[in-house]
Amino acid sequence: MNPLTQFKKISILPLLIALALVALAGPVAQANEVTNWNQIATNTLVAFPGPAGGAPTALQVNMGMTQGAVYDAINAIEPRHRPYLLAMRFNLHASKEAAAATAAYSVLSNIVSTVPATIPFPNKTTLLQSLSTAYMASLAAIPDSPSKTGGIAAGNAAADAMIAARQGDGRFGPSPWVPNYAPGHWQPLRNTDGSPILDPTPWVANVRPFLIQSSSQFRTDGPNSLTSDAYAEDFNEVKALGSVNSTVRTPEQTHIAIFWQGAPPPLAWNGVARNLVDQYAVDIGDSALLFAMLNLSAADAAINCWNDKYYWDFWRPWTAIHRANEDGNPDTDPDPSWTALLTAPYPEHPSGHLSGDSAHLEVLHMFFGTDNIRFGVISSRFPGETRYFDQFSDALKEIIDARIWAGLHFRTADVQAKILGRKVVHYMEKHYFQPLQ
Numbered sequence: 001m002n003p004l005t006q007f008k009k010i011s012i013l014p015l016l017i018a019l020a021l022v023a024l025a026g027p028v029a030q031a032n033e034v035t036n037w038n039q040i041a042t043n044t045l046v047a048f049p050g051p052a053g054g055a056p057t058a059l060q061v062n063m064g065m066t067q068g069a070v071y072d073a074i075n076a077i078e079p080r081h082r083p084y085l086l087a088m089r090f091n092l093h094a095s096k097e098a099a100a101a102t103a104a105y106s107v108l109s110n111i112v113s114t115v116p117a118t119i120p121f122p123n124k125t126t127l128l129q130s131l132s133t134a135y136m137a138s139l140a141a142i143p144d145s146p147s148k149t150g151g152i153a154a155g156n157a158a159a160d161a162m163i164a165a166r167q168g169d170g171r172f173g174p175s176p177w178v179p180n181y182a183p184g185h186w187q188p189l190r191n192t193d194g195s196p197i198l199d200p201t202p203w204v205a206n207v208r209p210f211l212i213q214s215s216s217q218f219r220t221d222g223p224n225s226l227t228s229d230a231y232a233e234d235f236n237e238v239k240a241l242g243s244v245n246s247t248v249r250t251p252e253q254t255h256i257a258i259f260w261q262g263a264p265p266p267l268a269w270n271g272v273a274r275n276l277v278d279q280y281a282v283d284i285g286d287s288a289l290l291f292a293m294l295n296l297s298a299a300d301a302a303i304n305c306w307n308d309k310y311y312w313d314f315w316r317p318w319t320a321i322h323r324a325n326e327d328g329n330p331d332t333d334p335d336p337s338w339t340a341l342l343t344a345p346y347p348e349h350p351s352g353h354l355s356g357d358s359a360h361l362e363v364l365h366m367f368f369g370t371d372n373i374r375f376g377v378i379s380s381r382f383p384g385e386t387r388y389f390d391q392f393s394d395a396l397k398e399i400i401d402a403r404i405w406a407g408l409h410f411r412t413a414d415v416q417a418k419i420l421g422r423k424v425v426h427y428m429e430k431h432y433f434q435p436l437q
Helices: 003-025 031-046 056-077 096-113 124-140 147-165 202-206 228-243 250-259 265-277 284-312 317-322 354-369 392-405 411-433
Strands: 375-378 388-389
Touching: 003 317, 031 096, 031 124, 031 265, 031 284, 056 096, 056 147, 056 202, 056 265, 056 354, 096 147, 096 284, 124 147, 202 284, 202 411, 228 317, 228 392, 228 411, 250 392, 265 284, 265 354, 265 375, 284 354, 284 411, 354 392, 354 411, 388 392, 392 411
Parallel strands: none
Antiparallel strands: 375 388
């Protein structure tokens, strides 16, 4: 039997019953320690300086570590699916709340504490204190008992397994970028003093994956040939729509492009998942499963995507448009004054945003068993604004266009990134988290 079919039969039936009840009674908040510590994790990790791991791709790797441990801790108490790392089993009556809080706290504290001392991290002590305060609050809400003690033990065991498994995994390793000034290759933008603006965490490209077999397992097909009609089509589309002063892009499209720049995948989709878990009263065990699948698959999508970025080393639209007289394509014309609406400091192909969006949304579709769920997304660029969608696929379609409207990507990079994210999730579906009979 297909593992996904098994998963739906075992874990989604109670959820569908809950959906029916919610439809009658209206949404009721059912926050649990998994969603609580997922929120704490994203708040903590986004506060890192970029080079310390605060950049979205490195943040996603750290979220994978955190949520993988939380899943193992709870699954070790009530085994519903195959464990990720932790084969130990704990008393069925151990506190799952204590297990979730302990696993998340221990992994996050380790992530904060092990950032190399050579990287400036002025708020390190503050973050460690905040984590300690949150952990004490979680434990204080659980009565002292053998159940609490057992939950703490399960959480520590899961965290220890994750921390041990990630030793020497390539985090904070050397940059894979090799400068190449030939047409088609990425060139960094420059600061006013002439220094290059470089990727704060290029090492993500060579981090050991969590689920897939190698950081290049799902190598994309790559950018279009510079002399091809397909390249010219992509080129002219982003040239018209993506400039800072485009007369073709509508005000709404400009707003949407900026909105999604302020909604990096690990923050946007963990937030959506928390809301859906609360809205549909997903229990603590299935919550742990959902966040593990979301963040482990998205971490591997980020790793494979970054490996691809430095493998293809493809130029961004602003460089391509400035140097179009060098691409050998008669259907592309240079414009040395062209400026993108938004920029990013790493190679173009494939889209990092779309690889993460695709992985997260594919997991949400898989978990809930339908594309037709209404949800809202928030962005740091427009505080107080929420964009609502009725289908997961609708959001993905919008983001593909938004990255072109921003001047950040050629359409091919978005489409191939979408495929990459889905491939990682389908691999996870086949090889991990199968239900236990």
